[in-house]
Amino acid sequence: MSVPKLNVADVAGLARLSLTPDETTKFSSQLSQILAHMETLGQIGTGDVPEVVPPAQPALRKDIPTPSLTVEAALSNAPAQSNDLILVPKIVE
Amino acid sequence: MSSSGNWEAVIGLEVHVQLRTQTKMFCGCINQYGGAPNSQVCPVCLGMPGSLPAPNEEAIRRTILTGLMFGCRIANVARFDRKNYFYPDMPKNYQISQFDDPLCAGGAVGLDPFLFPKDLQETDEAKAKRSIRLTRIHLEEDVAKSFHYEERSGIDFNRAGTPLMEIVSEADLRTAGEAFAFLGSLRQVLLSGNVSDADMEKGQMRCDVNVSVRPVGQKEFGTKVELKNLNSISGVRRALVYEIARQIAAVEKGEAIQHETRRWDDEAGATFTMRTKEKAHDYRYFPEPDLLPVRTDQGLRAAAESGLPELPAALQDRLMRENGVTAYQASVLAADRILCTYYEKAALGTQHKAVVANWILNDFLATQPEPASSPVRPEFFGELADLVAGGTINSAQAKKVFAELMANPSSPKALVEKLGLAQISDASALGVYCDEAIAANPRSVEDYRAGKGNAINALKGFVMKKSQGKANPAQVDEILKAKLSA
Amino acid sequence: MSLAHETLASLRRRLVAKEIHPRDIIKDLLAQIDAREKTVHAFTHLDGQAALATAEKADLSLPLGGLPIALKDNLNALGDPCTCSSKILEGYRAPYDATAVARLRQAGALFLGRTNMDEFAMGSSTENSALGVTRNPWDSTRIPGGSSGGSAAAVAGRLAIAALGSDTGGSIRQPAALCGCVGLKPTYGRISRYGLVAFASSLDQIGPLTRTVEDSALLLSALAGHDPRDNTTDLRKPETFLAKPTGSVKGLRIGLPKEYFLPGMNAETEASIRSAASWFEKNGATLVEVSLPHTPAAIAVYYILATAEASANLARFDGVRYGRRAVDPKDLLDLYQRTRSEGFGPEVKRRIILGTFVLSQGYSDAFYRKAQKVRGLLRQDFESAFTKCDLLLTPTSPEPAFPLGERTQDPLKMYLADVFTISTNLAGNGAISLPCGFTKSNLPIGLQLIGPRFGEETMLGAAHAFEQAHDFWKRMPPV
């Protein structure tokens, strides 16, 4: 496997990061170095690695209500709000 | 549409169904519509830093139950995955969903002929009783609700994190009518299992449609279009009728169909381009590390099995076979569990179960559409049917009793007395009336004896009049004939 | 002598005997902090008055009654900030208690100080903090290790008696080693992660940083146990750890993984570890060479899986519901991009991009899925090693604390230094780091003992015996 071409700006876009040209250049070289190291995994045979057997059923939650936060507490960290709604720039589909 | 004979549509549905549970999918906040904004939220469903999901056992059980009802394969080990995309209605910017190992796979929905649109119920497509394959059913969390203003949007997270089941069909549907029947049949089963209220108009059931057209006989699919904003089962039908015609008209003109998402505008009765799909979303699914795999083989599946209801198709069969109701009546009853329970209670104590079905479905529903809240106790219908069958009242009298039953509900037996309606079936009392009739109508007697059979009607009329309509007509007939031929 | 030099266990004895009052401990710590925090900078937030006020109401009948604990700044404590040393959580106040915090509160503990860390626990030096660097109390030109560098520096520097940290790839053990204190990463599932701001969910564990193994066991006993809010916590019953330490290591089989002793490792570190191993042998343990053959792959596996999980875990920091929001966003995309680009530091961005990439279409098979499979092999390595021994003995870090700024431009070199700690997070095992010597220039060296899954009792017993037979833990840093 050859080192894949990593388009840093595209991937950053998926993660909702916008990079400066400097960051893009720096991350590109650092990340391709790191990816080259990760490529070494390709040499390890994993054909018949058994799947990790899940443990016995963990405790699932019973369907019984527990108290919610007060509206005030729920909104106390919100950067912008009005009429108990959290505001964002208009969502356009 | 002139050439629609040469084209067929290929339709697949993705149906989201809100589960009826007390609490949300991954936290203990209540799962209830209509609370004050952001009053049913906690660190988990707000995606606060550090919070973790705790899966709701009941939601998992109901999803498995749904799978069992549709004949799906239930995974022994199911997993949750993260579906990554940014959207303000999704607190964590990933949705906990299921990708590789959903709870249910396969299965099918049988199309109930009576759940086709009324105008199509007599057609071959309705009578074909097709079965539409399901791809999968998985469980995920719902997103928040947004309100849009001039420049900004406001978000209420009460709905965020409520349990949502996604039911995906294979592209087996061919007509708008089938899509309509599919949703109705699906809903009927969901209601029977008490899994969801599944009302599209309340958003409890939401539907995305994929539709394409191709020449009849072609194997390959055409370019598919996704339809959104479908808010009722009949809206789905209307949208499909429009969209299929639009696509056929376009390809006949030689235009290419765009791979796009179109929005159904119910008022305009047309679909409009919402967005074109230049680039597929990259959701970067991966197993949700905060949750262990769910094992269904250690009690969950068994718990779901023990809650399996009698499915609508089986119920219809039984009602027709054991109660003698018509196929249509059986379908109406199976479609409405509350009504059906009411009917079954009504029919329990009587042999005349089909008669009870007629009373309830024809007469009762017309006056009282909500049987559950009706003061008319279901046993009254059995009693009424028995009074008619046993000859206590005739059918004309039964109508009067029914009217009184609706107005002042109480036992039909009591009503018969109250109205003074009890039919006279006592032979000696009737004999007196008959003797009077013979004495007072010598001409009719002569005519009858001379061979004019109809002449007996005058004598019967006399008896009915004398008895104020209470005489048992069949018995009067018998007695008169006996006396006249003596 | 200032109470700041004592341990939880000794303070507890004196509190119960009514020799001292909880407020005395807080006052002595505040005096130390006054004198040394300017140099060390272990804390991101400190409210001495609040701690003094709760000290007055301390319930000494509880197991940790009146004892002050410092919290890493990624643990939610109701009403307090929780910055994760990131600008993006500016102004955030926790609306709830982490389960670990709640359990300490229920056990009577007080909280003093929130400790500095690498931003979102991403780093091995605490240099990736948006709130300033922390310095090693043994040499203020050097890093304290990371990511729980603030917790380790506070405990080593006598600014805290004990602290909580979190460990995703060595973030408790490596700074403990570099600062000369005891750092415990419990078995995955032992302590609830609810309320710990997630870096990599399948690897993160909360654990104590203390001056002694006894203190470590005391905190573990209060923290361990199933939590219905964390689906990944183990269901076994609560235990009291190290209730009756024997002080003996007789009969223990100590495994030395050959992949952890390679030519070229720091000579002073190697000498200290070898001499620790021979102490075990001299005291009745047997040494066995074992192999963990997939060790060379661990770093690649770790940085694929940890960044993949982090890329999703950190998606929630978007300026919508809490924390910092970009000023005057022109639309939704602008809100997201500017909030995140302004709010995250370079290492966090680098890891989010890496994690997004290894999950992206076309690459997830070669990276993410492949790494998951190799993780399975690593887990098998440990399982088969523990059929031959009871504990593994390794260095915690390949070298002592390095100078500030030395590696900030070379992330790969920084990542490679995590080689001895990372595998245990991938396998889920518990491990402890404790002091086992000093370099000629007086820098602490850490010994790591790794136990089988849920084998903390054996691990703590052996660590306690080693510690009590030496006096490394008593040495005071010069700063």
Ligand SMILES: [Zn+2]
């Ligand atoms: Zn909630």
